[in-house]
Amino acid sequence: MTFEVLTIFPDFFRGPFEHGIVARARAAGLLDIRVHDLRNWTHDRHRTVDDRPFGGGEGMLMKPEPVFEAVESIWPERGPNRRVVLLSAQGRLFDQTTARRYASLDGLLLICGRYEGVDERVAEHLADEEISIGDYVLSGGELAAAVLIDVVARLLPGVLGNEASAVNESFSGKETLGILDCPQYTRPAEFRGWKVPEVLLSGHHEEIRRWRREAALEKTRRNRPDLLAKILPEQEFVGQEAGKHNE
Secondary structure, three states: OEEEEEEOOHHHHHOOOOOHHHHHHHHOOOOEEEEEEHHHHOOOOOOOOEEOOOOOOOOOEEOHHHHHHHHHHHOOOOOOOEEEEEEEEEEEEOOHHHHHHHHOOOEEEEEEOOOOOEOHHHHHHOOOEEEEOOOOOOOOHHHHHHHHHHHHHOOOOOOOOOOHHHHHOOOOOOOOOOOOOOOOOOOOOEEOOEEOOHHHHOOOHHHHHHHHHHHHHHHHHHHOHHHHHHHOOHHHHHHHHHHHHOO
8 A cells, every 4th residue: 555645844754654563564565655745846936835815814824736736746547546635623533444444445645734724625626535633733734644644554464463453452343343442461460469350360261252341341431431322222321321420
């Protein structure tokens, strides 16, 4: 799979993609990341990529011309297995389901927004999707691009040493049904008086599976009750909330 990243700060990506899983996947030829400087598609001596918004307002907006020229130059032909994604605070929330869909593609072209945003014609007429990685505002789309690439890369065949790792993580697995992963423990079995749950030491696989399911639900109820509201039947969710308030 190929990731194309369009940015005004190409040097930003020297760090995030030179370590860990993504770096190893690149070295193994399992994915390719190409970073493009948006200013290469400007035509004035100042290499201008932004301008004031019509109607007034704070800050500057990224101009449409260099963005359109860049995308059309990088991908003269699009095709169904290539998607152009604009990263912005106004986009649809990125999640594991979207990541799995992206992992099935041949290529993603990520437009990193900056300043107060990007001319709306980019979102309406150039990008296939507008994506946000969270309900907060970043200084630019570069961090969002790094996050998105890391999440998608983990789902590509051969990237993880153990393919089951991507299946059973939070939000991913058939067993977890899109909830958080269960609590995990390793040696020593007792640390500063805190003991690992006995069931995990029992060797009884069915009991361990049941405990992990229940513990995952409990942790999700405690940290992300919004997820339970989406996946549990209404009656079960109400019961979970009642138990929470009775604690």
